[in-house]
Amino acid sequence: MRLLLVLVKVETLAGYLASNGKKVALIEQDSKMYGGTCINIGCLPSKSLVKNALLSPKDANFVEKQTFYAKAVQEEQNLTTTLRQKTMISLIIFPMLQSLMPKESFIVIRL
Helix, strand or coil: CCCEEECCCCHHHHHHHHHCCCCEEEECCCHHHCCHHHHHCCHHHHHHHHHHHHHCCCCCCHHHHHHHHHHHHHHHHHHHHHHHHHHHHHHHHCCCEEEECCCCCCCCCCC
């Protein structure tokens, strides 16, 4: 059986291919990065914090702002955790989808 190796962080494509019978490997550097950059440290966490910054009370005192900020950070972390868990569930649902976390670098040979 041939292995289709997806090297980019495209878990949606990987899930699609796996659900259509293709053997796919997701390569992650760290278990806290499942789901890729966008859901972990990129687009979605940033947008969550920006949204909360726009909603923050402008006339609040320092303690109120500090509390609001702590809640915004917790909301962002909850969002990231939820989305990462959905990616982990995909690894269980699709038997053709494998996850690898190599400790060493490797060379890809194009055929």
